Amino acid sequence: MGYRVVKKIPTADEIIAAFPLSDEGYLSIDKHRTEIEAILSGKDQRLVVVVGPCSAWPDTAVLEYAERLKKLNDKVSHVLKLVMRVYIQKPRTIKGWTGPVNQPDPLSPPDIAAGALYCRKLMTQVVEMGLPIADEALFTHNARGFIELLSWVAIGARSSEDQEHRIFASGIDCPVGIKNPTHGSIKIGINGVVAAQHSHYIVLDGNEVETDGNQYAHLVLRGSNDRPNYSLADISEVAEQCNKNNVYNPAVIIDVSHDNCVVNGVKDHNAQAGIILEVVNNLKTNPELKTLVKGFMLESFIKPGKQNAETANPIDLCGLSITDPCLGWDDTEALLLKLADLHIEK
Amino acid sequence: MAYEIIKKVPTSDEIIQKIPLSTAGYASIQQHHREIEDILNGEDSRLLMIVGPCSAWPDTAVLEYAKSLAELSKQVSHAVKIVMRVYIQKPRTVKGWTGPINQPDPLAEPDIEAGIWYCRKLMTQVVEMGLPIADECLFTHNARGFQELLSWVAIGARSTEDQEHRIFASSLDCPVGMKNPTHGSLKIAVNSILAAQHPHYIVFDGYEVKTAGNKYAHLVLRGSNDNPNYGVEYIAEVNQLFKKNQVVNPAIIVDVSHDNCVIDGVKDHNEQANIVLRVIESLKKQPELKNLVKGFMLESFIKEGRQNAESGNPIDMSGLSITDPCLSWESTAKLILQVAKQHSKG
Numbered sequence: 180m181g182y183r184v185v186k187k188i189p190t191a192d193e194i195i196a197a198f199p200l201s202d203e204g205y206l207s208i209d210k211h212r213t214e215i216e217a218i219l220s221g222k223d224q225r226l227v228v229v230v231g232p233c234s235a236w237p238d239t240a241v242l243e244y245a246e247r248l249k250k251l252n253d254k255v256s257h258v259l260k261l262v263m264r265v266y267i268q269k270p271r272t273i274k275g276w277t278g279p280v281n282q283p284d285p286l287s288p289p290d291i292a293a294g295a296l297y298c299r300k301l302m303t304q305v306v307e308m309g310l311p312i313a314d315e316a317l318f319t320h321n322a323r324g325f326i327e328l329l330s331w332v333a334i335g336a337r338s339s340e341d342q343e344h345r346i347f348a349s350g351i352d353c354p355v356g357i358k359n360p361t362h363g364s365i366k367i368g369i370n371g372v373v374a375a376q377h378s379h380y381i382v383l384d385g386n387e388v389e390t391d392g393n394q395y396a397h398l399v400l401r402g403s404n405d406r407p408n409y410s411l412a413d414i415s416e417v418a419e420q421c422n423k424n425n426v427y428n429p430a431v432i433i434d435v436s437h438d439n440c441v442v443n444g445v446k447d448h449n450a451q452a453g454i455i456l457e458v459v460n461n462l463k464t465n466p467e468l469k470t471l472v473k474g475f476m477l478e479s480f481i482k483p484g485k486q487n488a489e490t491a492n493p494i495d496l497c498g499l500s501i502t503d504p505c506l507g508w509d510d511t512e513a514l515l516l517k518l519a520d521l522h523i524e525k
Numbered sequence: 526m527a528y529e530i531i532k533k534v535p536t537s538d539e540i541i542q543k544i545p546l547s548t549a550g551y552a553s554i555q556q557h558h559r560e561i562e563d564i565l566n567g568e569d570s571r572l573l574m575i576v577g578p579c580s581a582w583p584d585t586a587v588l589e590y591a592k593s594l595a596e597l598s599k600q601v602s603h604a605v606k607i608v609m610r611v612y613i614q615k616p617r618t619v620k621g622w623t624g625p626i627n628q629p630d631p632l633a634e635p636d637i638e639a640g641i642w643y644c645r646k647l648m649t650q651v652v653e654m655g656l657p658i659a660d661e662c663l664f665t666h667n668a669r670g671f672q673e674l675l676s677w678v679a680i681g682a683r684s685t686e687d688q689e690h691r692i693f694a695s696s697l698d699c700p701v702g703m704k705n706p707t708h709g710s711l712k713i714a715v716n717s718i719l720a721a722q723h724p725h726y727i728v729f730d731g732y733e734v735k736t737a738g739n740k741y742a743h744l745v746l747r748g749s750n751d752n753p754n755y756g757v758e759y760i761a762e763v764n765q766l767f768k769k770n771q772v773v774n775p776a777i778i779v780d781v782s783h784d785n786c787v788i789d790g791v792k793d794h795n796e797q798a799n800i801v802l803r804v805i806e807s808l809k810k811q812p813e814l815k816n817l818v819k820g821f822m823l824e825s826f827i828k829e830g831r832q833n834a835e836s837g838n839p840i841d842m843s844g845l846s847i848t849d850p851c852l853s854w855e856s857t858a859k860l861i862l863q864v865a866k867q868h869s870k871g
Contacts, residue, residue, distance in 0.1 A: 180672070180696050180697065180698060180729075181695075181696050181697055181698045181736060181737035181738075181739060182696040182729070182734040182735060182736045182737055183734065183735050183737070184732045184733075184734050185726070185732070185733040185734060185735055186732065186733050187731060187732055187733075188728060188731060188732065188733050190731065270688045271688065271720075272716055273716050273719045273720050273723070274719075274720055274723050274725070277688070277725075277726075281726050281727070282726070289726035289733075289735075290733075291726060291727075291728055291733035292733060317688060317689065318689060318727065318728065319665075319666070319689060320665070320666070320689070320727070320728050320729055320730075321727075321728035326526070337686040337687055337688060338686075338687040338688070338689070340683040340684075340686070340687075340706070340707065341683055341684040341686075341687040341689075341690060342616045342617065342623070342663060342664075342683060342684070343663065343664055343665060343666070343684070343687075343689075343690075344687060344689075349527075350526045350527050350528040351526065351527060352526060352527045360686070360706075360708070361686065361713070362706070362708040362710060362713075364708060364750075367707070367708075370618055370619050373619050373620075374617075374619050374620055377619070377620050379620070379623075380531075380623075380627050380628070380635035380637060381627070381637075381664065381666070381667075382534055382637055382664065382666045382667035383526070383528070383666055384666075385533060385534060385536070386530045386531070386532065386533050386534060387530075387531045387532050387533075387534050387636075387637040387638060388526075388528040388529060388530050388531060389528060389529050389531055389635075390527065390528040391527040391528060391529070393527065404710075
């Protein structure tokens with residue numbers, strides 16, 4: 180192969196042994212997964228809200244954010260099931276920083292062994308605080324040690340048509356949200372959901388395995404290169420496609436970031452709050468579609484906006500995104516309190 | 526993970542030891558790599574023709590096809606460099622037979638260990654005949670033992686935007702053709718090439734590796750869900766994108782099958798020959814674009830058309846495709862002879 184081996188990385192067992200999760204931590208993950216499944220299947224009326232920084236860096240700010248989210252969670256947990264984004268792996272349009280799992284210090288060269296330890300430690304710390312966590316399943320060759328800690332997993336827009344990622348999703352223990360592809364085809368998005376719900380034979384980690392099929396695979400609408408896709412017409416198309424393809428536990432999460440918050444070609448992170456309220460309002464008069472929309476995803480950190488890690492001088496380490504721009508904490512808190520109020524009113 | 530381990534699969538060392546390739550076979554692969562690289566970088570003005578069955582099954586018919594193709598290859602080697610498709614892994618729209626690597630007998634249960642022996646044996650046999658072989662790189666978790674035998678690799682339309690596949694492509698020893706995505710965006714296809722040409726850090730096989738970057742990553746035009754894309758206007762658009770992005774060794778292979786041979790929503794396998802000739806004709810007055818088109822891919826087997834392997838009918842084992850419909854051997858030979866004659870005239 181055309182590569183140079185840099186070094187052997189710790190095995191998943193070594194990573195887990197270095198930063199073990201407590202028994203309570205494991206039990207909490209089981210409970211979170213069961214609750215999210217109940218929301219997706221309609222047994223629990225709450226909304227899932229997947230919220231947190233675009234990328235989980237730096238760890239100190241991520242933990243500070245987690246503390247705040249935990250406190251907010253105590254106020255809204257009767258109406259909202261909050262899941263924190265702890266995204267350790269990032270897809271890029273072409274190349275660039277691919278997240279702390281590969282490069283825990285964005286200003287130093289990649290170091291995957293250090294990244295594995297950074298990510299495992301950070302993820303277990305957030306889980307031990309009692310919060311469920313979410314990540315994208317991007318690097319399937321480096322998933323063990325992390326994926327066991329997740330309560331919700333995304334298959335990203337650039338991977339959702341890839342068969343290996345779809346089959347990987349069919350072998351994940353927790354609910355998995357399949358994003359619509361970047362060009363926006365809802366049909367291909369639903370094909371991804373159907374494929375992930377089905378069981379498959381594949382080689383993973385040197386074994387021939389038969390995946391269970393993930394009955395809680397669902398669609399995440401994240402907009403497309405051309406336009407947003409959170410309108411009633413888009414949701415209605417999802418409903419039709421779910422029906423037509425006999426999708427189990429039909430469900431949609433609306434990602435109000437990414438191409439859904441692009442205004443005149445630029446991502447407006449502050450638009451996220453308005454989009455959630457608009458969708459909630461639109462669904463008031465449409466009980467069937469309202470039932471399908473099980474929650475939202477938003478990108479949020481301590482400070483609003485973003486910085487460029489390569490040019491920022493000095494780099495802000497207090498919770499300002501170095502990838503996509505985020506909603507600030509104050510706006511996030513106000514939004515989620517409002518959403519909780521609106522959802523309780525019905 | 527939510528899967529049942531069926532059994533451990535043989536390691537790549539075990540696979541290679543059990544069905545070894547001769548020293549002459551290895552040397553031939555090196556020679557094929559160089560020749561294909563020279564065609565892609567313009568030092569060799571021959572055309573590349575990647576031809577063979579949609580899926581490499583059954584082995585007896587694939588070997589018979591290979592014998593005829595090896596003969597033909599000698600006749601045209603002054604003008605055309607032939608590479609045989611030995612496709613062992615197949616992507617599906619949702620689910621279905623994923624190729625002999627996972628299910629060497631399409632009518633029996635999947636058996637990946639048996640698939641590994643079937644595929645390694647078949648591939649080495651074709652290589653020992655002197656033919657370079659090609660496959661799609663779909664299952665990156667089950668690539669070793671096969672990847673080393675290839676002289677040309679495709680990243681499929683459904684995986685071309687996936688970062689893990691792009692990085693895998695950046696680590697391949699041989700030229701890799703990145704297909705345009707199913708929705709047809711040439712910009713995303715060129716992004717794939719840029720990503721594959723660049724070195725990356727990633728985990729493969731338990732190691733942190735730095736990939737070399739594949740300087741011979743190039744574009745494969747395969748049509749889109751909406752329309753064919755072999756017209757001069759598309760090739761001109763690719764040319765602009767190549768220039769704008771400073772792609773190294775800019776090159777296009779036109780895949781005349783897949784969505785390029787769809788007429789009124791149905792694949793017409795016989796149309797493939799006409800499209801090859803039409804493209805050659807259309808480039809006659811376009812020297813710059815002609816220079817960019819380095820060859821063609823077509824799906825061809827012994828018999829024309831296809832059959833359904835899942836129906837109760839007896840299966841035709843003498844070279845009739847069980848996946849996409851193929852051009853017959855007679856039409857294939859006639860086309861290649863004609864192309865060789867035209868191309869050697871200049």
